[in-house]
Amino acid sequence: MSIQQQLANLKNNRIFELFVVSVIIISALEIGAKTYDLPPIAATITYFLDLFITVFFLFEITVRFVTEPDKKRFFKSGWNIFDTLVVLVSLIPIQDSEMALLARLVRVFRVLRMVSIIPELRILINSLLRALPQLGYVVLLMFIIFYMYAAVGSFMFKEINSDLWGNIAISMLTLFRIMTFEDWTDVQYETMEVYPLSWIYYLTFIFFTAFAFLNMVIGIVVNVMEQEHNRANAEEAANEPTMAELKQELAEIKQLLQAQNKVKL
Missing domain, CATH: 1.10.287.70 (Helix Hairpins)
Structure with missing residues (x-):
């Protein structure tokens, strides 16, 4: 079985879809937690959690792109373009960056990925x-x-x-x-x-x-x-x-x- 076929099976796996939704919910909770004054330990946890979420979203959008038979068709969907932009801008480091505010704002929009994942929404x-x-x-x-x-x-x-x-x-x-x-x-x-x-x-x-x-x-x-x-x-x-x-x-x-x-x- 080829790698593309394995990724396609992973993408269509119900457990993987539920895990993606869970990560989006965790991302929303993590964004809300950052609005409070957190102790140093909690701030460190949220920092590494944000790194994990960013890397996971990058992996998930890569899987969706690789498993798409027609690559041009992938970018014809507005939701795919939105997800890609959110993931790419999320790669901007928050600390010591002139675009830190933009990166923080885009991380808020990661919650909207719930809409692109769930067909009913x-x-x-x-x-x-x-x-x-x-x-x-x-x-x-x-x-x-x-x-x-x-x-x-x-x-x-x-x-x-x-x-x-x-x-x-x-x-x-x-x-x-x-x-x-x-x-x-x-x-x-x-x-x-x-x-x-x-x-x-x-x-x-x-x-x-x-x-x-x-x-x-x-x-x-x-x-x-x-x-x-x-x-x-x-x-x-x-x-x-x-x-x-x-x-x-x-x-x-x-x-x-x-x-x-x-x-x-």
Whole structure:
């Protein structure tokens, strides 16, 4: 068995995949531990642990590259490019380096490798990215609604509470607070003391933003996620051998066996 085949078996090994995930989790915990003031022994342990994680990630990305039949195809995947950049920049030594800050920041992004390793997480991220163009129009429409209601609120309620309705920018922040239901009734009751019907203003705004637009966003993301699942299933099915290919391979094996038997006779 060739080295490439052995590495391919290692890559497809379930235990190895779980070990990679475990190392990523340990890397996340190690990054979090470095934000505390550690005693010298713990700092030394985290230092050598960081070296091990860096070397292991380098080994893991090398295995994935070597076992890829088409090397150009390897770099066509955005996740492979991301993993490679994270691993390469992680090789920058942290101590006594002008790029120490960059190296520390990139080590934080090693946690995102969990996404590239687990297919389900990749589908979620890809769905969100593919949904962004459609979500852009929803966000634009929501901004228009925010702007209109903020202008009305500033004109009507500025004299009641200038801290919440002083200008259109502050009014938009207040409306964001209302949309997230953060003590929004206090704001409403304050204006209702002067304008008893101002509850219509708040309820219509909440209906448009918290209910209508939120359901739009959920609908778009769910629709794109379903498309992404179908695309992933189609790619998986395309990579699997078809029944016709299996029959052809069996026929070729049968012909080879028959030829060998004739040679022996």
